[in-house]
Amino acid sequence: MGEVFDSDFIQSSEHRPYPTSTIQTKDIPVIDISPTNSTSISQIHSTDTAITGLIAKISDACRNWGFFQVINHGVPPEKREKVETAARKFFALPPGEKKKVRRDQLNPLGYYDSEHTKNVRDWKEIFDFTVEIPTLVPASHDPDDAEITELRNRWPDFPPDLRVACEDYATEMVKLSYKLLELIALSLGLPADRLNGFFKDHASFVRLNHYPPCPSPHLALGIGRHKDSGALTVLAQDDVGGLEVKQQLDGEWIFVKPIPDAYIVNIGDVIQVWSNDKYESVEHRVKVNSKNDRLSIPFFFNPSHYVMVKPLDELIDEQKPARYREYNFGRFYSTRRLSDFKKLNVENIQIHHFRSASASCS
Numbered sequence: 001m002g003e004v005f006d007s008d009f010i011q012s013s014e015h016r017p018y019p020t021s022t023i024q025t026k027d028i029p030v031i032d033i034s035p036t037n038s039t040s041i042s043q044i045h046s047t048d049t050a051i052t053g054l055i056a057k058i059s060d061a062c063r064n065w066g067f068f069q070v071i072n073h074g075v076p077p078e079k080r081e082k083v084e085t086a087a088r089k090f091f092a093l094p095p096g097e098k099k100k101v102r103r104d105q106l107n108p109l110g111y112y113d114s115e116h117t118k119n120v121r122d123w124k125e126i127f128d129f130t131v132e133i134p135t136l137v138p139a140s141h142d143p144d145d146a147e148i149t150e151l152r153n154r155w156p157d158f159p160p161d162l163r164v165a166c167e168d169y170a171t172e173m174v175k176l177s178y179k180l181l182e183l184i185a186l187s188l189g190l191p192a193d194r195l196n197g198f199f200k201d202h203a204s205f206v207r208l209n210h211y212p213p214c215p216s217p218h219l220a221l222g223i224g225r226h227k228d229s230g231a232l233t234v235l236a237q238d239d240v241g242g243l244e245v246k247q248q249l250d251g252e253w254i255f256v257k258p259i260p261d262a263y264i265v266n267i268g269d270v271i272q273v274w275s276n277d278k279y280e281s282v283e284h285r286v287k288v289n290s291k292n293d294r295l296s297i298p299f300f301f302n303p304s305h306y307v308m309v310k311p312l313d314e315l316i317d318e319q320k321p322a323r324y325r326e327y328n329f330g331r332f333y334s335t336r337r338l339s340d341f342k343k344l345n346v347e348n349i350q351i352h353h354f355r356s357a358s359a360s361c362s
């Protein structure tokens, strides 16, 4: 990543991560989801108190934080360990080896070391792969271009077990995400499977994030502040820590404590829109440090590319009219990705660009 500290990485002073103000007294909720391990969620009866208690916790966490950690989730720990081990081996390869699977404008999957968030370069390197074969998306962000293209994974020769470890892990993430999606649907007063149909040909992907030690952690960020644009993100982080979540009430940045074997879950833009702002997609960022590498593995649970995202009929009425006009998920996503590659001169696409006129003053 260069020997001198490159100005591309420098955050403007109001977005720098240090000094962190006060001693933190708050934490995002930790939720034990073991009641879902013995019951299929669609068979849930409202008389089951373990489940109704769980749904209440999910509802509070989504409303007040947009973020929570889950424990006793049923994902076998060895599936995660295998990806972590293989990912560390991959990122330790010489740059020339990693660049053999580098992404490009045509195929955004594989390795990349110069992502930008809000036009500032992130102090990280990544490896992306999709989960469904095939994963279909619009060929371009141009609204007049109806062409659909297939995203193809690029697997490196080394380490040879990376591919299988990643594929097995992704299968677990899909299972866990449906469970969470059903709990979230119930927490919104909807039938458990109300949202499942939007994921028939889901455009989900997994990202391996590697944050190398940074010589100037007070100037740069591992990832600048952003909101996730999909439905849900399910993230594994190692024990180093660095993820911070912006608290909705007072704007304070809250450090997310690493808990061994927990997954961090956050509401993305799509659920914000479906819920008509009952739940919010919350800003987060990643601090880096000068001593330790950090590895994190987000699974981005995205709807099918052709889904038109809009507030759900059940959640709008005269008092709460739809706050968004509908938008096409795939098109939104490919427009957003444009700015991951390079600096743009305009603000990146955001869901507030689809706010209805009647809701624009809020």
Ligand SMILES: O=C(O)CCC(=O)C(=O)O
Pocket: 207, 209, 223, 228, 235, 237, 242, 243, 284, 285, 286, 296, 297, 298
């Ligand atoms: O590394 C992390 O903890 C968060 C990563 C993240 O926010 C992202 O990749 O969108």
Ligand SMILES: [Fe+2]
Pocket: 226, 227, 228, 233, 284
């Ligand atoms: Fe994120």
